[in-house]
Amino acid sequence: MSSSVLPTRLTLTPGRKILVWLPTFVWLCVLALFSTDLFSAAHTGIILWRIVGFIYPGITGEQFEGLHFIVRKAAHFTCYGFLSFLAFFAWRATLPTGDRWNFRWARLALLVTLLAGSLDETHQIFVYSRTASVRDVLLDVSGGVFFQLAIWLVLRREKRTDR
Numbered sequence: 734m735s736s737s738v739l740p741t742r743l744t745l746t747p748g749r750k751i752l753v754w755l756p757t758f759v760w761l762c763v764l765a766l767f768s769t770d771l772f773s774a775a776h777t778g779i780i781l782w783r784i785v786g787f788i789y790p791g792i793t794g795e796q797f798e799g800l801h802f803i804v805r806k807a808a809h810f811t812c813y814g815f816l817s818f819l820a821f822f823a824w825r826a827t828l829p830t831g832d833r834w835n836f837r838w839a840r841l842a843l844l845v846t847l848l849a850g851s852l853d854e855t856h857q858i859f860v861y862s863r864t865a866s867v868r869d870v871l872l873d874v875s876g877g878v879f880f881q882l883a884i885w886l887v888l889r890r891e892k893r894t895d896r
Contacts, residue, residue, distance in 0.1 A: 753826040773862035814876030820845040833888040846877035
């Protein structure tokens with residue numbers, strides 16, 4: 734058995750289940766922080782402008798705005814994809830089947846991603862410097878789907894090399 738594959742037949746005590754879910758809950762807290770004014774486009778733009786301006790001093794405002802948009806959307810995709818990743822392995826430990834990959838775990842991880850993304854955008858309705866967007870929720874779930882496909886491919890590959 735590969736060292737990167739967790740045993741899936743363990744019965745977890747309630748305390749151990751909390752530990753298994755802890756990374757997912759911590760990441761949900763990080764995402765909640767990202768939903769605040771502190772991470773609005775105005776604030777992230779100032780930081781990114783300094784970084785990009787140092788690397789590429791000739792960037793125009795228009796070029797920067799396009800780059801800033803791409804960075805922010807890539808952050809949605811990646812951050813919520815990572816949430817999906819964490820949730821998958823939490824569900825895997827919580828609802829063991831003996832399999833390396835199970836569609837039920839992936840579905841539940843995507844449900845966590847959808848709910849978190851929806852709550853994030855709902856929260857942003859009430860933050861004056863943020864705007865809510867259904868498109869961002871779709872981007873969040875797309876990141877989750879991508880990460881689930883990556884998990885499936887890696888675990889499928891590991892299964893083949895273990896034979």
